Amino acid sequence: MEKQITREDALTRKGFKHACHIMLYGDTSAKLFGKIPIKHIVLMQMRFDGLLGFPGGLVNPSKETLEAGLSRELHEEVGVAVFVGVDNHMCSCLSSSCPNLITHFYIKKMTESELNELEKAAVATAADHGLEVLGMVRVPLYFLRNGGGLPYFLSHSFISNSRAQLLSALQRCRLLSQGEIEKAVSQAEQMRC
Ligand code: GTP
Ligand code: MN
Ligand code: MN
Ligand code: MN
Ligand code: MN
Ligand code: MN
Incomplete structure (x- = not known):
């Protein structure tokens, strides 16, 4: 488990790098195969290193606020400037994989049409498309036979x-x-062996 700290505590710590990432999500009434409710759109991205992650990146709090830095990263990675405020902050953690890193996580609800436009911009105008970001992906939240979907x-x-x-x-x-x-977690666990 990562150690959770407050946003305020995080900003008083010296010698740490700060990474800010965000889950952009929304509701949809769309149905897969005309019958399985998609229910929600949740966006992640395929990164340059082949790993899945959220859009966002490194922010230097002495040069910009965490939220302004996250907005800047979103502009680079998804091609539109999404406003992010302190209200969108969900948690901050001392990273266990990277000793001098604090990871800040945000969530923001958007409409289905805003999310559709954002996905288009991520391909059409994002500076990082095809470079640091290989593509936005939607997270399947449903369960199909044999572990299909979220597992x-x-x-x-x-x-x-x-x-x-x-x-x-x-x-x-x-x-x-x-x-x-x-x-979903236990079905995913069974797939690992
Ligand atoms: P550059 O523009 O190349 O500097 O990359 P970036 O600023 O977009 O940074 P990146 O998004 O790779 O995030 C910086 C660091 O944060 C990474 O090296 C990871 O350790 C970590 N990181 C990246 N994505 C995520 C994420 O979705 N969640 C969490 N918790 N950490 C992440
Ligand atoms: Mn970036
Ligand atoms: Mn990034
Ligand atoms: Mn960056
Ligand atoms: Mn699409
Ligand atoms: Mn970059």
Whole structure:
């Protein structure tokens, strides 16, 4: 487990780098194969290193606020300037994989059409498209036969603690029940062997 600290505590610590990432999500009434409710759109990205993660990046708090830095990273990585405020902050952690790094995580709800426009911009105008970012991906939140859907998605490899960030945000935003999250995690676990 990563150690959680407050946003304020994080900003008083000297000698740390700060990374800010965000889960952009929204509701949809679309149905897969015309019958399986998609329920929610949740965006992640395929990174240059082949790992899944959230859009965002390194922010230098002596030059810009965490939220302004995250907005700048979003402009680079998804091609549109999404406003991020302190209200969107969900948690800050001392990274266990990277000793001098604090990871800040944000969540922001958007409309389905805003998310569709953002996905288009991520290909059409984002400076990092095809370079640091290989593409935005939607997280499947449903369950199909034999682990299809969320369990298979969770069996991929994720950067840093972004997999745990995804699971806690799905719970926090009530996009899935605690029981559904546990089911997905245990089915994903069985796929690893
Ligand atoms: P450059 O523009 O090349 O500097 O990259 P960046 O600023 O976009 O940084 P990046 O998004 O790679 O994030 C910086 C560091 O934060 C990474 O090296 C990872 O250790 C960590 N990181 C990246 N993505 C995530 C994420 O989704 N969640 C968490 N918790 N950490 C992440
Ligand atoms: Mn970046
Ligand atoms: Mn990044
Ligand atoms: Mn950067
Ligand atoms: Mn698309
Ligand atoms: Mn960059």
